[in-house]
Amino acid sequence: MSGTTIAPERVEAPQKGWAGQSVPRKEDKRLVEGEGVFVDDIKRHGMGYIFFVRSPYAHAHITSIDVSKAEAIDGVFGTLTGEEVAALTDPFFQLATPPGAHLKDYALAVGKVRYVGEAVVAVVAETRELARDASELVEVEYEPLAAVTDARRAQDGDTPVLHDDSGSNLMWEGIYEWGDLDAAFAEADRVVKIKELHFHRFNSTPLETDGALVEFNRGTGQWTIHTNNQFPGFAAIMMGPAMRCGLDKLRFVTQDIGGGFGNKITSHPQLVACCLLARKLKRAVQWTEWRTDFHLSMSHGNERWFHDTEVAVKEDGTLLGFRTKALDDAGAWLRYEPLGGVIWAQVTPGMYKWRHIRLEFTQVATNKAPCSPNRGYSRMQHLWFTERVIDIVAHELGLDPVEVRKRNYVRAEDMPYETPNGCVYDSGDYAQMLDIALDLIDWNGVDVRRAEVESRGKLLGIGIGSTLDSGTNNFGQSRMINPELQFSGNNEVATVKLDIFGEIVVTLGTTPQGQGHETTAAQIVADILKCSPDDVHVRAGHDSYWNSHAGFSGTYASQFAVTGLSAVKGATDMLAAEIKKLASAIFGGAPVEALELAEGGVRIKDNPEAFLPFMACGAIINANNAGLPEDLGVTLNCRYVYRPPFQVPDVERKFGNLTLTYAAQIHAAIVEIDPETGHYEIVDYAAVDDCGKRINPQIVEGQVMGATAQAIGAAMYEVFEYDEEGNLLTPNFYDYHVPHALDMPPLRTGSIESPSPFTPLGTKGMGEGGGAGIHAVCAAIQDALRGHGDAIVYDSFNPYHRVWEMLEHPERARALVEVSTT
Amino acid sequence: MANGAAAASSSWTITVRINDAVYEREVEARKLLIHFVRDDLDLTGSHIGCDTGNCGACSMIVDGVLVKSCMLLAVQADGTTIETVEGLAAGGELTTLQQAFSDHHALQCGYCTPGMLMSATALLRTNSDPSDAEIKKALQGNICRCTGYWNIFEAVKAAAGSGA
Numbered sequence: 003m004s005g006t007t008i009a010p011e012r013v014e015a016p017q018k019g020w021a022g023q024s025v026p027r028k029e030d031k032r033l034v035e036g037e038g039v040f041v042d043d044i045k046r047h048g049m050g051y052i053f054f055v056r057s058p059y060a061h062a063h064i065t066s067i068d069v070s071k072a073e074a075i076d077g078v079f080g081t082l083t084g085e086e087v088a089a090l091t092d093p094f095f096q097l098a099t100p101p102g103a104h105l106k107d108y109a110l111a112v113g114k115v116r117y118v119g120e121a122v123v124a125v126v127a128e129t130r131e132l133a134r135d136a137s138e139l140v141e142v143e144y145e146p147l148a149a150v151t152d153a154r155r156a157q158d159g160d161t162p163v164l165h166d167d168s169g170s171n172l173m174w175e176g177i178y179e180w181g182d183l184d185a186a187f188a189e190a191d192r193v194v195k196i197k198e199l200h201f202h203r204f205n206s207t208p209l210e211t212d213g214a215l216v217e218f219n220r221g222t223g224q225w226t227i228h229t230n231n232q233f234p235g236f237a238a239i240m241m242g243p244a245m246r247c248g249l250d251k252l253r254f255v256t257q258d259i260g261g262g263f264g265n266k267i268t269s270h271p272q273l274v275a276c277c278l279l280a281r282k283l284k285r286a287v288q289w290t291e292w293r294t295d296f297h298l299s300m301s302h303g304n305e306r307w308f309h310d311t312e313v314a315v316k317e318d319g320t321l322l323g324f325r326t327k328a329l330d331d332a333g334a335w336l337r338y339e340p341l342g343g344v345i346w347a348q349v350t351p352g353m354y355k356w357r358h359i360r361l362e363f364t365q366v367a368t369n370k371a372p373c374s375p376n377r378g379y380s381r382m383q384h385l386w387f388t389e390r391v392i393d394i395v396a397h398e399l400g401l402d403p404v405e406v407r408k409r410n411y412v413r414a415e416d417m418p419y420e421t422p423n424g425c426v427y428d429s430g431d432y433a434q435m436l437d438i439a440l441d442l443i444d445w446n447g448v449d450v451r452r453a454e455v456e457s458r459g460k461l462l463g464i465g466i467g468s469t470l471d472s473g474t475n476n477f478g479q480s481r482m483i484n485p486e487l488q489f490s491g492n493n494e495v496a497t498v499k500l501d502i503f504g505e506i507v508v509t510l511g512t513t514p515q516g517q518g519h520e521t522t523a524a525q526i527v528a529d530i531l532k533c534s535p536d537d538v539h540v541r542a543g544h545d546s547y548w549n550s551h552a553g554f555s556g557t558y559a560s561q562f563a564v565t566g567l568s569a570v571k572g573a574t575d576m577l578a579a580e581i582k583k584l585a586s587a588i589f590g591g592a593p594v595e596a597l598e599l600a601e602g603g604v605r606i607k608d609n610p611e612a613f614l615p616f617m618a619c620g621a622i623i624n625a626n627n628a629g630l631p632e633d634l635g636v637t638l639n640c641r642y643v644y645r646p647p648f649q650v651p652d653v654e655r656k657f658g659n660l661t662l663t664y665a666a667q668i669h670a671a672i673v674e675i676d677p678e679t680g681h682y683e684i685v686d687y688a689a690v691d692d693c694g695k696r697i698n699p700q701i702v703e704g705q706v707m708g709a710t711a712q713a714i715g716a717a718m719y720e721v722f723e724y725d726e727e728g729n730l731l732t733p734n735f736y737d738y739h740v741p742h743a744l745d746m747p748p749l750r751t752g753s754i755e756s757p758s759p760f761t762p763l764g765t766k767g768m769g770e771g772g773g774a775g776i777h778a779v780c781a782a783i784q785d786a787l788r789g790h791g792d793a794i795v796y797d798s799f800n801p802y803h804r805v806w807e808m809l810e811h812p813e814r815a816r817a818l819v820e821v822s823t824t
Numbered sequence: 825m826a827n828g829a830a831a832a833s834s835s836w837t838i839t840v841r842i843n844d845a846v847y848e849r850e851v852e853a854r855k856l857l858i859h860f861v862r863d864d865l866d867l868t869g870s871h872i873g874c875d876t877g878n879c880g881a882c883s884m885i886v887d888g889v890l891v892k893s894c895m896l897l898a899v900q901a902d903g904t905t906i907e908t909v910e911g912l913a914a915g916g917e918l919t920t921l922q923q924a925f926s927d928h929h930a931l932q933c934g935y936c937t938p939g940m941l942m943s944a945t946a947l948l949r950t951n952s953d954p955s956d957a958e959i960k961k962a963l964q965g966n967i968c969r970c971t972g973y974w975n976i977f978e979a980v981k982a983a984a985g986s987g988a
Contacts, residue, residue, distance in 0.1 A: 026926060131855060263969070
């Protein structure tokens, strides 16, 4: 990695252009000086602080609410109850078909609470301490009900129902089937059956919790919502109809966001409460989640079971297909769900060539926090499943997991590859990536190493996780959930202009949370306008009053390098053409083909005298334009909407291209286990990434590292665990352990670049990483247990006690798997 | 008035020196130092990532000692001299450590960064040549969710090596 600097002196333009260079980040200076502006940093005169009174019960009727004692306190500005919310707003639009479509979801609980931590009343006071104190004086009477905490029991006859409106706890179900399952199983030499696999509940716990500062302009009826919501386009379409207002009344503004990872997409209920309070109390209101509020209520990752899996395999390890039943625990509300019921299908076969696949998807409600996107959203669960299947098949048939992978990977020469469900893997060379990963981790030397470790009384295991990071959604896939939905395609916006003194100003529709958009956008602009990224001012954050956003604007789902940067490229190409058009007029009709951009201006090639600096261009158009040709058609303020080339999927067949690009990751981990205790340590780790053309390799590597760390945390430490009554047992960073500096293993990274043939810059979206680390750690543990009871790893979460249990009682895990010969 | 609110009405006048400016303010006895610095003094560089002393985003140096400012009441800081992230590049020049964080891509969202910088600054003041284990131990009280710590470690190591 090349050294970088943020010193103010100008960096020399590289020979091959700025794209591909690890240009120092524009964002860094303000952030290392503590001068970033995060949402909780914003203040307004006389503002009130919001604290939410939350349910102590997982499931209960609300019989009465009395806010009078809280409101009587000096310094308390007011309150908001569910009853008021139900009168002032309509329920949020539901994405699901019935029965999920019938849910009546509001900003605050109305009549009933459905999980511990559900917001019941909002209290606003002049300090955050007073708001919290006053909330204790709000009297809420409950009539507790039995709770549903195990999704597997949610549809049993005697199980309480969360939502009377939907009639049962079933939220959505759908059957996906492609190929010819009967033929595949008839052709198989062996069938591997796996009774149950479980992917656990966790999320990325961004260090900054959700928040907003909301102002209401009574004259215009318009709200300004300073927030860290990472998908304002989605928030707006949820909030506008609920609040009975046009979307232009909702102005979203962000600057710096302290991590998102998908967890900041569904804060729309809280934002509605803020808006209602700002209007009701006639003052700016501020809401910042406390850490425990976040853990209790915000965007848990989807917990998922895979039942009755059957895998059709040939004797030589060729995989023909599988069938399985996925059961997804949505928690108490469908805030982004049931989209998880289709998002997984972006990576239906994983990296493998099997053509015959059936998956019955069922999503149920439980008395837990609502699930919403979390880094790797829904694909991570499915890829964990496919990787588990590969390693369990290899384990049971006595095959080498490396060989099984190589035999079944989609090959580089098959790209672009159409999957059984119509997705198109754009490019890649998975086998080559695997070789690099194995080399980085010294796979060939593992037997020597294993013997050395065993001589110390420990067990050594090595595992691979191979995943895809599908990016740039075709929102048409939502129609597979609900054919009535009128979403399809995708879009993102950028504007690029030359200001009056020649300043190059860029606005984006995105809401970055550390991905360095200001920097990479400037690299793209600088290459086109032949200047330095230092000359390009990219406005920080998002403002929906900049007119640089569209319906899908935001930062989520691995897409900026495609959607965002393609929009930047499009707008800059337009600006470059306009600059030449203007220069042509100024230079007396010189043909535009004779013009070139260089050194901060436009000139006639081979004529150093004919040079018009950007400053002159900006000044002429903006302030000195008399006498210009009437039909010039130049504004030097260019807006471009990038729209990926998508078709609406075939809803009947559940077939179509669901994402534009497929970045790939191959991770490998080596673990050492103490068989006496189950304690284990990752002693070596390698991560190999391919995200097509890298605009800024250092930023890409940073994303790879971050995704790796989160996966390791999820595999070993992180879980939102509930007791039978529905109490969250991990509501803070004491109980919910995230990795610390001392927890991190040695890491080696590698990369290849397989440019996407489908994107303007050859880039692919990246950053989520597909949870490869979870898969690799599971595989490594299973490998270590080989010959020591031969347990299969059946859960994505493997704390030490579970490893101990697999060693002590391997028969329990063994009972989950069976091989039959056909 | 209820008990909680009644207790809250007790307030004291305190004086603190922060990054070479002196602040005298009346402050509620129960107010945390981090809330005092952020809400009352508008020094928002120090952040809050938890409420339990786990994350270290609020780390400051109080009378030369690294502390998590959510674990102190503001009144306990009366009479102290406090250093926060805003004071590091006091002369407009980034410190070697701040520069190293950028050079090594040791920050992404930047939310944990102020606390990381204060922890690492405290380390390098007392130990100009820390071992790898000492660096990791010094960062152990600070949570980062973006980077996986590898690049933060590299940045601190580089800053130490350059004699910061």
